[in-house]
Amino acid sequence: MLQATYQKGFTLIELMVTLVVLAVLLSIGVPSYVEWIRDSRLDTATRSLASALKLARSEAVSQQSVITVRAGMEGDAANWAEGIHMYTDEEPAGNTNYAAGTDALIKNINFAMDGITLVSNAGEHTSFSNEGLLRDDVNPxxxxxxxxxxxxxxxxxxxxxxxxxxPAGDCP
Structure with missing residues (x-):
């Protein structure tokens, strides 16, 4: 009587079917993952800037003084995408210049906005009054x-x- 011998492993057909299924799943999944990463970067940049602006407004009300948020880090050109510095502005109308002798620096915030452009109609700065009101010439x-x-x-x-x-309807 002959005994059946079983071999362990995969047949070539099983291996090819597995590779085809894997290729199909990757072709569907990888673009979705890349899109998710891009969406996450945009949302993170948006939340970072919105949180910084909300903090400035909150500080203006709690300190009962004008708080200015200026684009760019100290010494940099006014670029909102690089980051901001937030300070108590001794000038009641708010201004773009940070004076270390009279203005109190509250916080420097760096943004990581790789691949994201940021355009603002606020110019180099935006200020909040001691009541939390916008102090700029532009509205909104x-x-x-x-x-x-x-x-x-x-x-x-x-x-x-x-x-x-x-959502911004008209990005260039």
Whole structure:
């Protein structure tokens, strides 16, 4: 009587079917993952800037003084995407210049906005009054964050200082 011998392992057909299924799953999953990463970067940049602006408004009310948020880090050109420095502004109208002798620095915040452009109608700075109101000439102050896919978010600050985030409809 013959005994059946079983071999352990995969047949060539089983291996090929597995590779085809894996290739199909990767072709569907990898682009979705890349898209998710891009969405996450845009959302993180938007939340970082919105949180910094909300902190500035909160500090203005709690300290009962004008708080200015200036684009760029100290000594840098005014670039909102690089970061901001936030300070108590001794000038009642708020201004773009940080004077170490009279203005009290509250916080420097660096942003990681790789591949994201940020355009603002607020110029180099935006200020909040001691009541949390927007002290700028523009109303609303807007910050448009866009990525390479022309996807984006819009941060708006209305005259009463309310900060809102919405999808940006027209990214370049």
């Amino acid at each position: 102050a807007t910050f448009r964050l866009c990525d390479a896919r022309s996807e984006g978010n819009l941060i708006s600050i209305n005259v009463v200082g309310r900060i809102s985030v919405a």
